Each structure stands twice: as structure tokens, then as C-alpha cells.
Amino acid sequence: MKLKDDKKVIQIFQSALKLVAKKGLSGVTMGDISREAGIATGTLYVYFKSKDELINALFAACRENSVKVSFKGYNPQAPFKPGFRNIWLNILRYKLQNFEETVFLEQCYHSPFITVDTREKAQQLSAPFYELMERGKKEQLIKNADTGLLLTFMIGTMNELVKQTHYGSITLNRTKINVTFDLCWDALKS
Amino acid sequence: MKLKDDKKVIQIFQSALKLVAKKGLSGVTMGDISREAGIATGTLYVYFKSKDELINALFAACRENSVKVSFKGYNPQAPFKPGFRNIWLNILRYKLQNFEETVFLEQCYHSPFITVDTREKAQQLSAPFYELMERGKKEQLIKNADTGLLLTFMIGTMNELVKQTHYGSITLNRTKINVTFDLCWDALKS
């Protein structure tokens, strides 16, 4: 008896990501995805009962993955700034190396595919980031401003940075990354 | 694009923007646009010879408009920081009040609709922003870092801020706007 294959889901996700990054969420068809994944179109429907569901599942997976990666190596007992820097670098590295996911998440933001439910679950995943920023504020290293605002600042700059990098108007190197972190830290530090 | 009836073009543009913000670039059809604009589908093709052309024209119009608005009231002879602040506020106000355009521009980024030509023309419109930043660097008010990097910082924050505001996780008021500008300025100032 053949069993549903977890690898296949990953294949499908990767194909979808690749295509969305290349052609945008519009213009990616189920046929494209199956062709890219090397399976029959009908097989997609064994794993996801509609295009909608596929996109939502992928969205959820990307969000989860991105949060998990961000906190890799983070130790809440260690001093704040190096820990913060580590997370900052994790995020940047993640966004650069998984550019397709970054694009996909952004494209989903205003798409009719993502349901309210999926959106809410994604929001809940942000909790650790809020906690991080609160800790910085408590230790008086970070400005005492609205936490959401501070996070927005931190994330927004990265998104734009990654986008510009990818499209060639900026080329990143170790130095520039350091400069960028300093810009960010200067903004947030109290 | 025949300029027989300017009002109709504006109607079409606004309908398209409204729908893209609501449903994403994918899932907006020519039928939707014409219905929203209160005209017949065939009439769309009197003004634009294809969906591609419509989207590209709208993209160009939005970009142009956004730059024009940004520099309203800017006087290169006046002191830098207030001028910079004015522009920063112009951009933020524009993005907040014209959220649909912001979404549209973002959605277009990875879409197959936007041609290389359109993309390049859009890039050229960024020149005044580069000049602004260069002036700040020359006056030693702004850090001596890569100009693209600095601009990225300025713009990225705003995009994220507007998005979060619109989706309700942040509610902006005068104070918060000031705080955000200060974050930005602290990042950029030398």
C-alpha cells in the first residue's frame, strides 16, 4: 500500500514558492506547480483539496518556519544586545536565503487566498518577537516606545533591504550588513 | 491609450486599485474592473488595448504620483532636517491615504504584468530621493553609508508601518508618528 508522502508536500511547496517568486501569485497555476514538482495535476488534489488550501497551507508553513529559524541560538539568559543581534542576523539570513518565501509571504498579504483564520494564526506566531522587544525595553536598552512600532521598524527595514538586494540596486557584504545593523540599533536603542 | 475621456481613465484606475487592494492582483479580472467602474467590458478596450497595458499604465501613474506628492513643499535651499521631515511626512501621509496604491505597487513587484521597460522608468523616478540623501550626507547630517541602504531604511519602515496600521495591529496618532520619525532619524543621522 502506498502511503501519503511527506516529501511530496515539500516538493509541492518548493515548486509553488519558486514559481510565485518568478511569476507572482497571479499567473501561477495548479498546472504549473504540478509540472514543476514533477507530478500529475490530479495528485495535487490528493494533498490539497483546492488551490486555496494549498496556498494557505504554504503560507502557514512559511510563517512557522521563519519564526523557528529566527530564534535559533537565542538564549534569554545571555546579555541582550548580542542576542538581539543574533536574531536580527538570523532573520536577515533567512530572508536572503529564502527569498522565495519572503516574496510569497508578501504577495499573500493582500491576496484573496489567505483566510482570516490563517491570518490570525500567523499573527499569534509573532508573540516571541514582542517578548524580545519588551525585554529590551525592560533592560532600558531599547527606547520606551510602542512595541509594535519598534518591531515594525525592525522588520520593515529588512524586508526592503532584502528586496533591494535581490533586485540588484544594493549588493550586500559583511561590512554593509554591519552598517545596517548599526543603523537599526541606533534607531531602537534608548 | 486614447485620451477621449479622461474621467473614464481615472474611474478605471480607481476601480482597479480598489479591487487589487481587496482581492490582490491575482483574482482581479477585466470584468470586475469594468463592473466596478460602471462601464461595459468592451469599453475598457477602448482605453487600454490589453490587461497588461492597463496594469502597466496604472503602475506608472501611481509611481509618478507618489514621487510628485513626496516633494510637495520641498525647498532645496531651506535647512535639511525640516525639509527631510516634511518629505518623510508627505510619503507617510500619501501611503496612508492612498493605501490602495501602496498595495498595488507592492503586488506589482513580482507580477508578470510589469514589463522591464516600466520597471526601469519607475527606477528613474527615484533619482530625487537619492539626491536628497546625498545632500544630507554632504551636509554631514546623515551617516556616510551607502545611499541605497539609507533610502531602504527610510522607505522600508514606512511600508511596514502603513501595512500594520491598515491591518489594525497598530493605531497611529500624532505622537506615534513623531516617535517613528525619531526612530528613523536616529538611524540615519551621523
Place this chain on the structure above:
Amino acid sequence: MKLKDDKKVIQIFQSALKLVAKKGLSGVTMGDISREAGIATGTLYVYFKSKDELINALFAACRENSVKVSFKGYNPQAPFKPGFRNIWLNILRYKLQNFEETVFLEQCYHSPFITVDTREKAQQLSAPFYELMERGKKEQLIKNADTGLLLTFMIGTMNELVKQTHYGSITLNRTKINVTFDLCWDALKS
């Protein structure tokens, strides 16, 4: 400006009927119908927003038509038996000449296409038949049994008769029709 064409609806209906009689409700596709009607498949969707809706509309039209034809030439003031006979013959003639509709109505009976709403509306169209039978009972020409039961007798025979005729195990002629009417009348008369 092209206007929606009533003739086209009739064309579509006739094509659908022809195909259902030939191939059964299962196995008739929208593609078949459009091909038979000599129009593009997409055009079907200009007139009916789904296959479901097309089938329901056709069902309603057939039912309505069949009732209308049945009472042609019926005069409630004239004596009962000839009037009854006239209606009986109308129905039989209709079913024979419009065999496709007969088949279609029968096939629809248990199909998932027909909605409760359509079914109820169809039921209401039976009122004149009930009135006819009630009149016969009041004039003491018809047995004083349950009206529904009596009608069932009148209609049931015809359905089976038409089916058998069409499939060749019975060949009808004037005499046989008279005999069948007599069978029916003998059953119902008091």
C-alpha cells in the same frame, strides 16, 4: 449592441433534451450541449451560470409547458367525460411527441440537480389536474377515492405506455389508444 437572444435559450434547451434522451442525464456534458446547439461552451455560461441552473431551468420549462398543453381546448362548462378524454389525449400526445421531455423529467426526478425549490414549484403546477378529478367526483362520474390516487392512475399508465412505445415493445395505433383510454376510464369511473 448585441442583445441576449431568446432563441438561443430554446436552442440550448432543445440540445440538452435531445442529448439527455439519447445518453441519459449522466453523461451529458456542457461541452456536448454547446456543440449540439452550435455555440461556444463559454456562451452557455452567458445564459446559465452553472450546469445546475441550466438543468433546473429546463426542468421548470418542461413542466410548465406540459401542463399548458394538457388543458388545451378544455372547457369546464362542457360535459365531463369528453373533456376528460380530451385532456387524456392531450397528455398522451404530448408525451409521445415530446418524448425527450418525458425522459428528461423522469431522469430529473432523482437527480441531485433539481433543487427543493424547483421541485415544489413543479408540484404546484399540478393543481388543475386535482381540480379536474374533483369535478369528476362531484358529478359522481369518478370513483370517490383519494384524488391523488386517481391521478396517479391516470398519469402512471401513460408514462409506462409512452416508454414501451418508444422502445418498440408496443406499437400504438388509434385502436390501441382507445383501448388504453377505456382501461383508464374503467378504472376511474364510479
Place this chain on the structure above:
Amino acid sequence: MKLKDDKKVIQIFQSALKLVAKKGLSGVTMGDISREAGIATGTLYVYFKSKDELINALFAACRENSVKVSFKGYNPQAPFKPGFRNIWLNILRYKLQNFEETVFLEQCYHSPFITVDTREKAQQLSAPFYELMERGKKEQLIKNADTGLLLTFMIGTMNELVKQTHYGSITLNRTKINVTFDLCWDALKS
């Protein structure tokens, strides 16, 4: 059709009947049937090599069963009318209690599933009914009309009766059944 497991064939048949009665012959899939029968889709193909074959086998089984049941308790040596009445009641009871089979047979009539071969074999099973009616005619109890016509009358009324009963416009009880038999007998008796 391998007879490895008779119970499974019965399960499959019953599932198919149930579903056809609920959703019509169109719209019943092999997947539906297997799910209802509690077996895997692939297993269906162990017992029947195609959907066609399954439907044809079920059709044949239903026809055969219905004839067998009809003549239960019939003794050609006993007087005609009670014997005829017995058969009439057998048929009615069968159709009422096995409504799903009745529906299925009706739906098959115009379907592309039933082959000419199956259809002919079914026709041959009607022979005992012809003989019954011939006997009645010979004994001068039944009208001397075309036998097919007489049978058609008898069967057609029952079909309609059962349908109306099932869909609620008639509720049968012992009295009404007696009345109905009398209607039928009045029609056929010479």
C-alpha cells in the same frame, strides 16, 4: 466478477443503490460507492472490472430479484383472481420496500451504462408476466386487449403510485391499497 467474497458484492450493491436513490445515477462515483461500502476504491475493481460492469451487474440482479419476488406463492393451478391479486401485492410491496431498486432501474432506462445485451436479458425476464396475463385472457376474466398494453397499465400505475408515496403526496394504508387494486382490476377485468 470474482466471487471471492459474496458479502462484499452485496455491500457494494447496496451502497450503489442507496447512493443512486439519493443522488441519481449521474453524480454517483466509484469513490462514493467504495466509501459508502467501507472499502478501498481499488477493491471495487477486484470485483468489477469497470463502472459499466458494476452497473450492468446490479441492473441484472435487481431485475432478477424483482421477478423472483413477484411470483412468490403463486400457484398456476389455483383460481386466477386471488393469484393475480397476490402477485400484484408482491410487486407493490417489493417496489415500496425496495424503493432504491425501483429508482435505480428507472434511472438505468436511458443511461448509456446499460448495454443492449443486458437490456435484452431483462426483457426476457418479463415472460412470466405475459403468461399470467394470457391466462387471465384465456379464462375470460381479463379484457381481450393487447397483452403488452395490459401489462403496461398494471406496471405503470404501480410505478407512479410508489413514486408519489415515496415523495409524500400520497400516504398508503391497507384500505388505500385495496382501493388501488380495485381500480386496477376494474380496468383490466373483462
Place this chain on the structure above:
DNA sequence: GATGAATGAGATTTCATTCAT
């Protein structure tokens, strides 16, 4: 034999575009 994942042909439906009015 039993399973259910995999297949791909084909069904339904959508939609950019054309065209007759």
C-alpha cells in the same frame, strides 16, 4: 486480495478579448 496514492483525460468554469450592433 486489499489498499489508497497516483494518474491523466476530461468535465466544469472562468476570463481576456473580439465583434456585431
Place this chain on the structure above:
DNA sequence: TATGAATGAAATCTCATTCAT
């Protein structure tokens, strides 16, 4: 120019059937 019906290619999705386990 304006209309919206008509088109047909292409998208989504279904389903009878096969196949690996």
C-alpha cells in the same frame, strides 16, 4: 464610442482506473 453577448483557450477540479506496497 459604448455596449455586452460571444468566443475559445486555459484554469480549476473530478473521477475512472491503475499500480506499488
